Amino acid sequence: MARWQEGAAGRLQGAALRLYAERGYEQTTVAEIASEVGLTARTFFRYFADKREVLFAGSAQLRDGMAAAVAGAPATAGPMAAVSAGLEASLAFLGGDHAHSSARHSVITANAELRERELIKMASLAEAMAEALCRRGVPAADASLAAEAGTVVFRVAFEQWVTGPPDASLPDLMHATLARLTEVTAPR
Amino acid sequence: MARWQEGAAGRLQGAALRLYAERGYEQTTVAEIASEVGLTARTFFRYFADKREVLFAGSAQLRDGMAAAVAGAPATAGPMAAVSAGLEASLAFLGGDHAHSSARHSVITANAELRERELIKMASLAEAMAEALCRRGVPAADASLAAEAGTVVFRVAFEQWVTGPPDASLPDLMHATLARLTEVTAPR
Incomplete structure (x- = not known):
């Protein structure tokens, strides 16, 4: 619901939403979201507490x-x-x-x-x-x-x-x- | 929020509420609730899924x-x-x-x-x-x-x-x- 963000956070949000829609929320891991945009899970956790919160930023x-x-x-x-x-x-x-x-x-x-x-x-x-x-x-x-x-x-x-x-x-x-x-x- | 129930379920609800108020919800176990009214945890689970649901019967x-x-x-x-x-x-x-x-x-x-x-x-x-x-x-x-x-x-x-x-x-x-x-x- 956040305004589209430039940079890593925005790319992670976009990738998460895409994967959740394609594969289902339960089936998607943080590592998969991060690797989708060439980042690591470690970087993901710098921006979001977990795979749920990426939807509520x-x-x-x-x-x-x-x-x-x-x-x-x-x-x-x-x-x-x-x-x-x-x-x-x-x-x-x-x-x-x-x-x-x-x-x-x-x-x-x-x-x-x-x-x-x-x-x-x-x-x-x-x-x-x-x-x-x-x-x-x-x-x-x-x-x-x-x-x-x-x-x-x-x-x-x-x-x-x-x-x-x-x-x-x-x-x-x-x-x-x-x-x-x-x-x-x-x-x- | 259920109307007061007679019998085991009602006694368990009353005991749960009393213990939650006295000791706090987190600190109270199902075994304690049950023993408070002379019943076992096994009996508790016949009526309620868990210690949360006893409040939502x-x-x-x-x-x-x-x-x-x-x-x-x-x-x-x-x-x-x-x-x-x-x-x-x-x-x-x-x-x-x-x-x-x-x-x-x-x-x-x-x-x-x-x-x-x-x-x-x-x-x-x-x-x-x-x-x-x-x-x-x-x-x-x-x-x-x-x-x-x-x-x-x-x-x-x-x-x-x-x-x-x-x-x-x-x-x-x-x-x-x-x-x-x-x-x-x-x-x-």
């Missing part, structure tokens, strides 16, 4: 970027407007490479351990945004509701993007999904 | 009960009204024993592995309700949004209940949190 930056945007929203913004600013900020981290994001999504959905790691990542995004809302003076329950609802929008829009045509606009999907959430949760 | 019933309620909501109910029926149904599984639920919550929040398992449980509730909505003809994205938003309400209300005074009403908290979600996500 950049998660901390994404989380911190979203939380910073929530914190930096205008003082007049309500909780959901501040969370929208967080979603807006996520686009800088995510929207770049449809083929990469789409391949990553396929690898993750095919493996229970990776789906769990992705859930944990989503929970950490929600938690970071909820904490940022609390520091803005939003009561804890409202902060959780807004941050988690925002994370649901993030996840649903992102999934539509990666499983859809490459020319679809992630910002448009994010805005449409946010509007749809309001629609779906409206009293009737 | 009843999750499948909760999930299936919520999904069945979504499926059984009146044909005229929109996605969120059907999900509300699911939340309503959860109360039969959860609202019984504040001291038990509260102790379980403390044990889970203190341990990263258990928090992850709880996240997976929440995701499975959302998934089951989303599938039930899809079978009602709700488009996939709306189904995900409504089911996941409902699961957020469930989690936030349940957390308020278990961390609050024992005489608070879980149904009231659930209804108030659902109304609050609508309020928080309303455009402004």
Whole structure:
């Protein structure tokens, strides 16, 4: 989910994703990933803790970027407007490479351990945004509701993007999904 | 989170929770849990896969009960009204024993592995309700949004209940949190 990186880390990420897609995640070793791009396992471990984390590089930056945007929203913004600013900020981290994001999504959905790691990542995004809302003076329950609802929008829009045509606009999907959430949760 | 069970399974659950709270989850063995109630580890494993699953007994019933309620909501109910029926149904599984639920919550929040398992449980509730909505003809994205938003309400209300005074009403908290979600996500 990290923006494509130049250099060794980026090449290792690309090779890992390619091998996971071709051979399966379980069947691929760190040594194979490294040798695919002319590097050693030792070099791999300079950049990534293990073969799972190569798929989650950049998660901390994404989380911190979203939380910073929530914190930096205008003082007049309500909780959901501040969370929208967080979603807006996520686009800088995510929207770049449809083929990469789409391949990553396929690898993750095919493996229970990776789906769990992705859930944990989503929970950490929600938690970071909820904490940022609390520091803005939003009561804890409202902060959780807004941050988690925002994370649901993030996840649903992102999934539509990666499983859809490459020319679809992630910002448009994010805005449409946010509007749809309001629609779906409206009293009737 | 299971309703208090009579017999060996219930006694094992009670003993596990007591020992996890007193000594810590990591420090407690299955043999200790079993011997606490005069049983053997062998008997423990007849009821529970491991010392983690003793805390998650009843999750499948909760999930299936919520999904069945979504499926059984009146044909005229929109996605969120059907999900509300699911939340309503959860109360039969959860609202019984504040001291038990509260102790379980403390044990889970203190341990990263258990928090992850709880996240997976929440995701499975959302998934089951989303599938039930899809079978009602709700488009996939709306189904995900409504089911996941409902699961957020469930989690936030349940957390308020278990961390609050024992005489608070879980149904009231659930209804108030659902109304609050609508309020928080309303455009402004």
